Amino acid sequence: METAAQAPVILITGGGRGVGAATARLAAARGYDVAISFVADEAAARTVAADVETAGRRALAMRADSADPAQVADLFAATDQTFGRLDVLVNNAAMLARQSRLEDLGFERMQRIFAVNAIGPILCAQQAARRMSHRHGGRGGVVINVSSAAARLGSPGEYVDYAASKGALETFTTGFAKEVAREGIRVCCVRPGHIYTDMHASGGEPGRVDRVKDTIPMGRGGQPEEVARAILWLAGEEASFVTGAFLDVTGGK
Numbered sequence: 001m002e003t004a005a006q007a008p009v010i011l012i013t014g015g016g017r018g019v020g021a022a023t024a025r026l027a028a029a030r031g032y033d034v035a036i037s038f039v040a041d042e043a044a045a046r047t048v049a050a051d052v053e054t055a056g057r058r059a060l061a062m063r064a065d066s067a068d069p070a071q072v073a074d075l076f077a078a079t080d081q082t083f084g085r086l087d088v089l090v091n092n093a094a095m096l097a098r099q100s101r102l103e104d105l106g107f108e109r110m111q112r113i114f115a116v117n118a119i120g121p122i123l124c125a126q127q128a129a130r131r132m133s134h135r136h137g138g139r140g141g142v143v144i145n146v147s148s149a150a151a152r153l154g155s156p157g158e159y160v161d162y163a164a165s166k167g168a169l170e171t172f173t174t175g176f177a178k179e180v181a182r183e184g185i186r187v188c189c190v191r192p193g194h195i196y197t198d199m200h201a202s203g204g205e206p207g208r209v210d211r212v213k214d215t216i217p218m219g220r221g222g223q224p225e226e227v228a229r230a231i232l233w234l235a236g237e238e239a240s241f242v243t244g245a246f247l248d249v250t251g252g253k
Contacts, residue, residue: 140184193250
């Protein structure tokens with residue numbers, strides 16, 4: 001049991017599906033104990049946790065809305081209690097809403113998208129910094145923010161609010177990385193392109209990747225596992241001199 005306690009711990013928000021789930025499974029295969037948060041689909045999160053345990057690692061699956069400060073605090077407290085350490089935070093939880101032009105976007109939708117996609121990762125990073133930073137007696141760590149190619153491309157006619165929220169996340173990545181660079185914390189960002197996940201159904205077009213794949217230089221959409229490998233490379237020792245960096249996983253788009 002003592003050996004298990006020494007395993008590095010990764011916390012992945014939105015870890016029940018898509019890129020988050022793929023990252024959780026790959027992290028377990030690489031020796032991490034894994035905590036994941038979810039908002040709605042408990043069954044999916046439990047399945048991911050079971051897969052982590054099948055890989056021989058410890059797992060925690062907890063319901064937590066990353067846009068709610070109290071729930072975020074509870075998530076990190078539960079991670080402390082279960083594992084006693086935190087080495088990597090992956091700010092993966094995000095949402096988008098139905099494709100729409102700007103004129104038709106509702107105010108509550110805009111607020112919720114920014115709360116989840118921009119403020120949520122900031123709240124989580126705040127908790128992580130309090131645990132990881134040398135200033136607070138921490139052993140250091142890594143924060144990986146999951147953005148989107150939408151931050152560069154703007155998503156016109158589809159979801160400019162989502163794209164703008166990811167742009168905010170990217171600016172936060174740059175500032176936070178510089179703020180904690182001498183405190184043992186690296187902060188990087190992965191920017192997925194068109195990836196085969198359930199998220200597109202939230203935008204009202206489950207088959208979106210297949211529709212746009214010819215616009216991708218590589219001529220295909222990406223798999224969640226391909227993004228997970230980028231996240232875990234940045235999180236690992238091979239990227240020890242990398243901070244404030246953005247890694248596109250977009251097939252060239």
